[in-house]
Amino acid sequence: MDTTRTAEFERERGRLQRLAYRMLGSISEAEDVVQDAWLRWTRAGAEVVDPAAWLVRVTTRLCLDRLRAAKAERAAYKGPWLPEPLIEPMVEDPVERAEDVSVAFLLALERLSPLERAVFLLREAFDEDYAAIAQALGRSEPAVRQLAARAKAHVREGRPRFAVDRAQAERLAIAFLTASSSGDASALSAMLAQDAVLVSDGGGKRVAALRVLAGSDDIIHFFQSVAWRNGPAMARTKGCRLARINGLPGVVLELDDGPQTIALELDDEGRISAIYIVRNPEKLGHVAAG
Known part of the structure; x- marks a missing residue:
């Protein structure tokens, strides 16, 4: 493999x-797929005219293969499923655009068929034209x-509609962590939307809620119960970072x-509309935690 082809990849x-x-909702699986794409690239001949298109096509098909193979496993998943958390520093300009990696967006993608997901991402997130997508997926352009x-x-x-600047994000995360750790009903009630939801993913490997909690009262009761059983979460915390x-x-x-990890989604009034907790090791x- 010469340096030019390595640089192209x-x-x-x-x-x-x-x-x-975005296809798989898993950082580790995404890395594996890209590695597989690299191995195929090393075996590809000089006949590849458009390296970028070729690599997108191979990566998409590798993801589709994984999604189809994992269908039964996803169906048998214990409790709510969440994507692997994508973690970035609390900066004003995150590397990944929030609307393209939000949990709500990835959960919406999860409800699509593998082919629908591939088409949507290639078109909406990566701005591929329909002809290129049809070629990549072996489908007709009308389809x-x-x-x-x-x-x-x-x-x-x-897609999330309300951006949060760094200072607001830090204040919100600290206030929520303090209130939820102690089960402070008054503080939680002030920051939760009435129709807020909590999704906790333990995957059957660690203790987590086995259903989606709906409504602020249900969520507050959950955090109060956890604090009553285990004591304040902060007292059991070895490390924490925003x-x-x-x-x-x-x-x-x-x-x-x-x-x-705990991620917080806001509504247009600045209240927490969704809480996403990943505990599956x-x-x-x-x-x-750092």
Whole structure:
């Protein structure tokens, strides 16, 4: 493999990683897919005219293969499923655009068929034209347009509409962590939207809520119960740092039983409309509280 071809691949690596993560909802699997794409690239001949298009096509098909193979595993997943958390520093300009990696957006993608997901991402997130997408997926252009329209209708409501600046994000994350740790009903009530939801993913590997909690009263009772059973969470915390998690304000914790991430989504009034907690250790191998 000469340096020119290596450089061609490296120019596309970040884009391929972003595509694979959005397709699979897993950082580790995305890295594996990109590595597989690299191995195929090393075996590809000089007949590849457009390296970028070729690599996108290979990466997409590798992701589709994984999604189809994992269908039964996803169906048997214990409790709510969340994507592996994508963690960035709490900065004003995150590397990943919040609307493209938010948990709500990735959950909306999860409800699509693998082909719909591929078409939607290639068209909406990576600005590929329909002819290129049809070639990548081995489908006709009219079929691809139909898949795109159907997927867009399903995903339209999945993107976050309200950006949070760094200072507001830090204040919110600290206030929420303090209130939830102690089960402070008054403080939690003040910051939660009435119709807020809490999704906690333990994957059957660690204790977590086995259903989506709906409504502020249900969520407050949950945190009160946890504090009553285990004591304040902060007393059990070995490490903690603020971070953007899938573009949302959040915290990364190191607890007695392992790491945990919490991401917070806001409504137009600045109240917390959704809480996403990942506790499944299989999704947290890349996480350190610091």
